[in-house]
Amino acid sequence: MKKYNSILKYIFVMFAALIITGCVHDDKYDEPNLDNYQCRSASYYTDPANGYEKWTLAQLKSQTASTAITKKAYVEAYVSSSDETGNIYKTLYVQDNPKNPTQGLTISLDAVSLYTKFPQGSKVYLDVQGLAITTYGGVKQLGKITPAGTRVPEKEVNMHVFRDCDINTRAEIVPKVMTLTDMVSLNDDLIGCLIQINNVEFDGRALCTPYAPNGVTVDKTIGEGWDAANKKYLKTAVVRNSGYASFANQTIPGGNGSLVAIYSKYNSTYQMYINRLEDVDMETHKNSAGQIDSYPRLDGVQSNPCQFSATGLTVKTIAEVKQLNTSANWTQITGDFYVKAQVTANDATGNLFKYVYIEDVTGGLRVNMNKNDLFLDNRFRLGKDVYIKLKGLYLRNVNGEIQLGGLYTPPATGQPQFGQIEEPEIYKHFFDTNTLARPVVPTERTISSLTTADVGRWVKFKDLQFIDGDLGKTYAVGTAATNRTLQDCSGNTIILRTSGQADFGSSDNPKKASATEVEGGKGDVYAIVSIFNGTYQLWITRLTDIDLDNPRCDGSVYTPLPVLYKDDFAAGGFGADWTTVNVAGPNQFWNTSNQGNGSNYYAVVNGVLGNINEDWLISKTVSLVGKTKAAVSFTTDVRYSGPALQVYATENYTGNPATTTWVALPASLDTNTAAFGDWVSSGNVDLAAFLGKNVRIAFKYTSTSSAAATWEIDDFKIKGQ
Structure with a gap:
């Protein structure tokens, strides 16, 4: 199975280091x-x-x-x-x-x-x-x-x-004073030296965030000089921070000052590595006269932007915030208001994208922000309380759901639209309460008792199950958002909506929504309640939000289709289970590879530009005799443009693809030709036409003289009972 493993050895070493040094905040060591x-x-x-x-x-x-x-x-x-x-x-x-x-x-x-x-x-x-x-x-x-x-x-x-x-x-290393403007190829001889940059500050995207989330390496941007007309820095560079650093969870300083770091670059991007936290002097920086001059910043911020004060502000509940929406288009919040609420759902699994839900005792609200991986920000971790300054933000009723966000202007239309709060603006509105996350307590509801006041809430439903027609299906198909239907034992139904981009597992054990079958039993469901044009729908944030371990409403116990044959190509090579046939083009065949994947192999084929290729990968015969249900599933990954992979089945392979009668299978395939790594599940592709017969599955690869994609296949399974 193809997996993208973290550097385990590194994690264990650094975890041990964190146990020892995790409480050290001043970076002063013996x-x-x-x-x-x-x-x-x-x-x-x-x-x-x-x-x-x-x-x-x-x-x-x-x-x-x-x-x-x-x-x-x-x-x-x-x-x-x-x-x-x-x-x-x-x-x-x-x-x-x-x-x-x-x-x-x-x-x-x-x-x-x-x-x-x-x-x-x-x-x-x-x-x-x-x-x-x-x-x-x-x-x-x-x-x-x-x-x-x-x-x-x-x-x-x-x-x-x-x-x-x-x-x-042993000498004192005196940092070489440079400017960001000096970071050009002419000075690449200095890469690896200790340097000092003066009169710089972290940009708005970095403000009020930690140096790096736990275990994740991130880039933060610093800037020097200020273009007031265009509201941007004259020059920027990257400060690269490890999530395993002892200071990773410390908040980025909000002021202006100096930075001492190792000078480096990656391709054309110049970057710096901090040795220790005391080398960052942007909060209490002093000028030549000994006066603290960290504020005002170059961008005009007058004081520490991460400290929340309610002075001069009026508190609002979420219910009151929703009532501020008075326009059919959007409503700008002009009053000096703030709200305090708990984060009840975020984008940790990718099922939500660039938004979180917050809630207080009066209701829940979706908040849109143009930033990836919000869950890595301390302010938006699950269960955290956050202060939100509302002035300057916007409300809109989006298909029945009132949402909080900002405005943006698409270049294509030149007309402002309601959307997300831009990342450089987030620090101006969202403030950490500096309290520990607390458990998110759901509101209990039934399908029939839902009202519009529940939209945005984290809700618990008891005794739900997926309808019969969804059994055996995956949560999502391909990369698109997919609807599945939950029902109670009285027959009331509600939609569960899941993104095909969601991954409910980990980097070591992925559980893509498009490769994970829905549970077949009955039980409790925890989810955010949303609405789309009058129809309620649910969004989960983890697979554990659905706990359907009890018998179904009719007392039956659903059993997923047993796997009759599987191959994840883990050992490399095909063996006798697979037949490879080169029909056209150079002597090109399907192979297995573990490139970029450690010891985990997958099937792969790629053509040669300038040639017309046709190459087949054909499975061994699997018997469906005596079976009443059967399906095939696999995952695919594509890179570069070219004809789509074709998937076929046959009950009588002649030994020659050209003389065999094939039946095309409607499998979902990866469509992102821009990058590797976004494996897409085919879903359970029905093999009802081959029940009682022997079946082979084939993958047909073609390329043209001007387009030759690379296709990869993994996690091949034929199931039946």
């Missing part, structure tokens, strides 16, 4: 004990008997790329980085001088806690024979070419990087 660490002195390298040639960092970086260095050479450098806080991982940054450096370098090492052996400022010697200069993201780095990658293996680090034995050679 000095590392350097006793008994392997070291070398300058005399070792200058001794003619040892035969070393001295290189500069510039000479080292000029070596032939991706080729092991054969010369016995060494380089002197000073460590500019520290992985002490966990924001830098398996990387050592060095520069040629502690002050006014002219060259920096990224060293890729398969080792952690490097600061204990090579603290910032240490003079080190790089013994480069056997290593190689490679390039990643446009940045030259020193490593070793191995089957596992280009990091120097941990057991070999002490063969290539040595601290100077004279502890007095």
Whole structure:
């Protein structure tokens, strides 16, 4: 099965580190004990008997790329980085001088806690024979070419990087002062150096958010200079933060000041890595006269934008907020109002997209924001209470549901429309209450008792089941939103609406809505109540929101179709279960691959531009004799433009696709040709026409001289009973 695994080893190491350092907020640590660490002195390298040639960092970086260095050479450098806080991982940054450096370098090492052996400022010697200069993201780095990658293996680090034995050679690294405007290719020699940027601030999208959500690496933008006419920074760059850093959950400072960080880039995007939190001085920054000058910011913000104050504001309930909507189009909120409410549903599983639901004792409300992964923001975590300043926001009745949002102007029409609150504006309206999340308590309702006052609420329904016609179906088909129908034992029904983009599992165990069958029993359902043109509909946020483990209303127990045959290609190769046939084009066949997927394989085929290809992948025969129901399911992933994959079934394969009678199957296929990774389930494709017979399933790939897509198949199953 194709899965996208996290770096488990990294997680375990950093989790252990967080247990130890999780309560540290000032980033002040004890000095590392350097006793008994392997070291070398300058005399070792200058001794003619040892035969070393001295290189500069510039000479080292000029070596032939991706080729092991054969010369016995060494380089002197000073460590500019520290992985002490966990924001830098398996990387050592060095520069040629502690002050006014002219060259920096990224060293890729398969080792952690490097600061204990090579603290910032240490003079080190790089013994480069056997290593190689490679390039990643446009940045030259020193490593070793191995089957596992280009990091120097941990057991070999002490063969290539040595601290100077004279502890007095440890120097203070004085950050090189730069501006964001200086971040151009002309200064790429400085990548890896410690730099300082003055008079900068984090942009509005970053304000009032943490440096990084737990376990997630994110980019935050800083800006310098301000274009008042166009309301944007004159120059920006990226500060890249790890969700495993000890300071990850600390709030981004809201003021203006200086930033000390490691200088780097990825392709054409310049970025910086913070060593420690004390290197960010944007709240209590002082000018040359000793006066704090963090505010006002360049963009005009006068004081800390993340501190909520109710002074001069009037509190409103959600019911009162809804009553402010008086226009058939939209209503702008002009009063100095605020609301305090609890987040009852967010986008953690992708079933909701760019909106959350909030609720107080008077009702619930959908809030639209133009930002991905809202659930990673502390303010929008499930169960959190949030303050919302309402002035300047908009209300609209959208198909019967009053929603809170903003206005935007589509370029195609040039006319404003109601939609989402733009990301740079979020900090102006949403404030963390700085209280712990509390349990979300549902309101109990029955289908027949629902009223419009329940729209937006988190509601519990008892004793519901999916209708007979939905049994055996998945929650969604393809990537589109799909309706399924729930009913109570009196026959009252309500729609459950699920996005095909939803994934109710994890990165290690995905449970895509389009690949997960609905439950067949009866039980409790927890969901947000919505409405569309007078029809109530429900949205869940997790699979556990539907708990249908009891017998159905008629006392029966539903049993999903048993799997008769499956192949997830996990071991690689097809074996005797599959037949591959090349009909047209070069000698092109279906294969299996695990590219980008660790040990998990999948079936794959891609044509060659300039040729017309036809290639078949045909399953073994599976008997449906004696079966009264049967279906086939699989997942697909496509990249690049080209003809759609065709799926067929036959009861009598002749050995030649051209002379076999095929029946086309209406399977849902991936349609996103722009990227890999968005696997789409076919759903349970009915095989009723083949009951009582033997069946084979075939995948027909074609390409043209100008369009050749890559198609991947996984999780193949034939089910029946």
